[in-house]
Amino acid sequence: MSDLKTAFAAIVGESNVITGDFAAYANDWRKKYFGKPLLVVKPGTVEEVAALVKLCAETKTPIVPQAGNTGLVGGGVPDESGTEVIISVARMTKVLEVDTINNTMTVEAGCILQTLQETAAEHDRLFPLSLAAEGSCRIGGNISTNAGGVQVLRYGNTRELVMGLEVVLPSGEIWNGLRGLRKDNTGYDLKHLFIGAEGTLGIITKAVLKLFPAPRSTQTVFIGLESPQKAMDLLGFMKGALGDRITAFELISDFGLSLVTKYFPQLKAPLPPAFPWFVLSDIADSRDAAALTADVEAALGEAIEQGIILDCAIAKNETEGNRMWELRENMTESQVHEGRSIKHDVSIPISKIADFIKAADAALEKAYPGVRPITFGHVGDGNLHYNVAHPLASFTEPNWTKELDRVNLIVHDATAQFNGSISAEHGIGQLKREEIKRYKSALELQVMKNIKAAIDPQNIMNPGKVI
Ligand code: FAD
Ligand code: 2HG
Ligand code: ZN
Secondary structure: OHHHHHHHHHHHOHHHEEOOOOHHHHEOOOOOOEOOOOEEEOOOOHHHHHHHHHHHHHHOOOEEEEOOOOOOOOOOOOOOOOOOEEEEOOOOOOEEEEEOOOOEEEEEOOOEHHHHHHHHHHOOEEOOOEOOOOOOOEHHHHHHHOOOEOOHHHHOOHHHHEEEEEEEOOOOOEEEEOOOOOOOOOOOOOHHHHOOOOOOOOEEEEEEEEOEEOOOEEEEEEEEEOOHHHHHHHHHHHHHHHHHHEEEEEEEEHHHHHHHHHHOOOOOOOOOOOOOEEEEEEEEEOOOHHHHHHHHHHHHHHHHHOOOOOEEEEOOOHHHHHHHHHHHHOHHHHHHHHOOOEOOEEEOOHHHHHHHHHHHHHHHHHHOOOOEEEEEEOHHHOEEEEEEEOOOOOOOHHHHHOOHHHHHHHHHHHHHHOOOEOEOOOOOOOOOOOOHHHHOOHHHHHHHHHHHHHHOOOOOEOOOOOO
16 A cells, blocks of 8 residues: 555655545545545546556556545445545646637536536536536536436536547546547547446546537526426426427425425525425526516416416526525435435436326335325436435334335336336446346346446456446
């Protein structure tokens, strides 16, 4: 260990090798995984990353790549063996180029997502990836998890926002794929292998990201409805009335909202809690705000008349809109205060979301009377966060966690029944590594293993994650 430490220090400088107080790196955001790394190393350049990886390859030292450490599936956390080295890209925070004609931005992997949104805005452009962890997650982590968030409906997942990558391979070689090309049919598109690979195939060090014109106006609305089916009817209706101007369409259950207002009493719901379901939506336009608001008011007025929605609050300005979004952004944290729920991040064909909720609710209630599903998520793109809180009468948080496998089986079997996926956006990491074996075909898993073995024959890059 001290040999390795000395060799690492020779590459990155002694102050960038952490040997104690690993808490910020070794534990995940939810405090579900507590790893024991050998060391944490913080390189400042791609050459330093490459030299570190080369040394790890020579000594067969396992590596855990890490960015902002906000992942929800334990992918960026080491195991408890004390043999794994965390390579953190947190010092690599340069924006190298903003090209407003190519509409791209070339950045280092440690850039914080919010900084990149702000950089794009300074150039009158939009970088649309947006999630509640945006103040601390980093673009290398976003790319490695193929993060989703609240604007996928209009702009796509991270995969659709990445045009080029630079990656340090498990051999220590640097692959420069930093191309800002919208067309490039020159064989296998390697960047897609690394996007969503959760650090199992290499360390992403730079990326070329896609930018969009900045919208001139955004209208936020908070809507009360009778049922998830009505929410999906509303989505169809709004698409007809407002077209692809809908950038976000989030479903929130009354129980989910009540947890936020319970633990964040300073946040006020814009509609009375009497409604069983809510939709929070953003509609953005390149025209001025008055024209957009008039279209949104007309559409929602019609939706009330047709009996699709019960009521709605239309934000009068950006501050009011932001307050509505604060309710949504604190949903994950409010669940931590209530006692950790059992999380599911499922993807269902959009037209089947309401049927899935009915089926999963019924199956869970049968197994666990009084169970409390916290149902919310990005239903505009078919992604539900179907988190399950313990029934108050029969369970406490610690003994609820022991029900993980049974609860997963119920929810994920319901997901499979509707041809869904057990991970829409958070990834597999450690949390779902065993679970995917039940839902992916043996052939698909074997092809994944073959790819892993071809790129990382020594299995040193984030071993034990994903497959
Ligand atoms: P980390 O947690 O550091 O790492 C994530 C994975 O990527 C790990 O497997 C790690 O090994 C790998 N990795 C990290 N950096 C690199 C690199 N440079 N090269 C190769 N591999 C690397 N996720 C969503 O998709 N949508 C949401 O709406 C969303 N909301 C969230 C809200 C909250 C409050 C929280 C806490 C999390 C949320 N997440 C969400 C999950 C998380 O923020 C995302 O997965 C995010 O993309 C992780 O980025 P990170 O920088 O924190 O990555
Ligand atoms: C979100 O959409 C995140 O807020 C986290 O993906 C969801 O708490 C969760 O399970
Ligand atoms: Zn989400």
